[in-house]
Amino acid sequence: MHKYLFLLGRQPKLSIAELKAVVGEGKVIGEFYMIEIKNEIDDPIKLQNMLGGTIKIAKIISQKSSLIDIENKCMSYLGNHDDAKVIFSVSLYNFAHSFKKDLNNLLKNIKRRLKANGKGARFVNKPFENVRSVTIYEERLCQKGTDMTIIKLGREFVLAYSLAVQNFKQYSIRDYDRPARDAKSGMLPPKLAQIMTNIACGNNLSVVYDPFCGSGTVLMEALLQGHQVMGSDISEKAVNDTKKNLDWIENKFSSASGQVINIFQHDATTLQKSDFLIMPKVVVFEGYLGPSLSKFPPANERKKNFKDVSEVLFGALKAVNEILDAYADIVIAIPFYKGRDKKYFLANFVELLKNLNYKIINFDNSDTSRGSLLYYRENQIVGREIFHLKTTF
Numbered sequence: 001m002h003k004y005l006f007l008l009g010r011q012p013k014l015s016i017a018e019l020k021a022v023v024g025e026g027k028v029i030g031e032f033y034m035i036e037i038k039n040e041i042d043d044p045i046k047l048q049n050m051l052g053g054t055i056k057i058a059k060i061i062s063q064k065s066s067l068i069d070i071e072n073k074c075m076s077y078l079g080n081h082d083d084a085k086v087i088f089s090v091s092l093y094n095f096a097h098s099f100k101k102d103l104n105n106l107l108k109n110i111k112r113r114l115k116a117n118g119k120g121a122r123f124v125n126k127p128f129e130n131v132r133s134v135t136i137y138e139e140r141l142c143q144k145g146t147d148m149t150i151i152k153l154g155r156e157f158v159l160a161y162s163l164a165v166q167n168f169k170q171y172s173i174r175d176y177d178r179p180a181r182d183a184k185s186g187m188l189p190p191k192l193a194q195i196m197t198n199i200a201c202g203n204n205l206s207v208v209y210d211p212f213c214g215s216g217t218v219l220m221e222a223l224l225q226g227h228q229v230m231g232s233d234i235s236e237k238a239v240n241d242t243k244k245n246l247d248w249i250e251n252k253f254s255s256a257s258g259q260v261i262n263i264f265q266h267d268a269t270t271l272q273k274s275d276f277l278i279m280p281k282v283v284v285f286e287g288y289l290g291p292s293l294s295k296f297p298p299a300n301e302r303k304k305n306f307k308d309v310s311e312v313l314f315g316a317l318k319a320v321n322e323i324l325d326a327y328a329d330i331v332i333a334i335p336f337y338k339g340r341d342k343k344y345f346l347a348n349f350v351e352l353l354k355n356l357n358y359k360i361i362n363f364d365n366s367d368t369s370r371g372s373l374l375y376y377r378e379n380q381i382v383g384r385e386i387f388h389l390k391t392t393f
């Protein structure tokens, strides 16, 4: 059996939901998700690149009851490097008050012992700190060096070495260098689009449809993952933006193995089967979020905005239900408002979903009593509430 660790991203619950869908059932250990599988992961970099919620993937090589045994294991692993100079980093997790001392000792001891064995050695950790994932990426530690992870698990220590780390530059390119951007009506962060698509599709290739495609973030990520993609939007500009961005993805990223089926202009509340060249299998969208806000809205404005959003949302979910097969997956982001000490959600959403014959697939440790997870930044007024739904009979 092979054991792997996945370092969870900024929104750990969403990362866990994504990993569960893509790599299967695992165990959460502090900031990590651990899986045990029969076969080795054959292309860890490809897997890493498809996981929006994972920061790095590491393979477990040892489990020992003392830190000195772990140090010896690190030595034998690093000592096998052919390179004259060993570049490495070590990060400790779940350690108590002794963290800084233990880390400092380990880094210095390993460096000293490597040198005593006739090797050049350099560690890239800043003094007394775990290494940052950006540094692992920039120093190319998964290719030219070694990044070690040590987790304290009860009385034992788990040792793993990293196979792949998040490619920060690629996400930034996809977010900021795309030809069409629409900051006004809002754009999903590419990582969140990836997570939502993965929760909906698992590790199957599918036909992904976004009825509120905006500038096409969901479809760009789905296309990169190899899915067939379809999108529509009520706005002509959004349709053109999505087409431009999908063309750009196809031309710039040779790994984009999916296929664009059709992008068309349509009101999501009046969609019919006859609007589609082929039938979508899963639906992923961030719908209309209401007006963009610079200050928290008073009660009457909040109610009006939510009413407008609800009308479009329910119209769309009703129409989409007619198009999809039974038991199809739908992952959506809807708005909520974040006040100073209270959050405001779309009321009656659960009852209305039931009336439309949707089942909510509750996320583990959901953030709300209705099974959803929340995605927001501290300074934002409008956050996103993420639901995983299934059509029923």
Ligand SMILES: C[S@@+](CC[C@H](N)C(=O)[O-])C[C@H]1O[C@@H](n2cnc3c(N)ncnc32)[C@H](O)[C@@H]1O
Residues within 6 Å of the ligand: 185, 186, 187, 188, 211, 212, 213, 214, 215, 216, 217, 218, 232, 233, 234, 235, 238, 266, 267, 268, 269, 285, 286, 287, 288, 289, 312
């Ligand atoms: C928040 S944006 C979606 C952004 C998109 N997820 C992205 O990352 O680019 C919402 C989109 O919903 C579209 N929209 C609003 N009402 C609609 C409706 N009734 N039918 C279809 N699209 C609608 C808007 O034109 C806008 O492009």
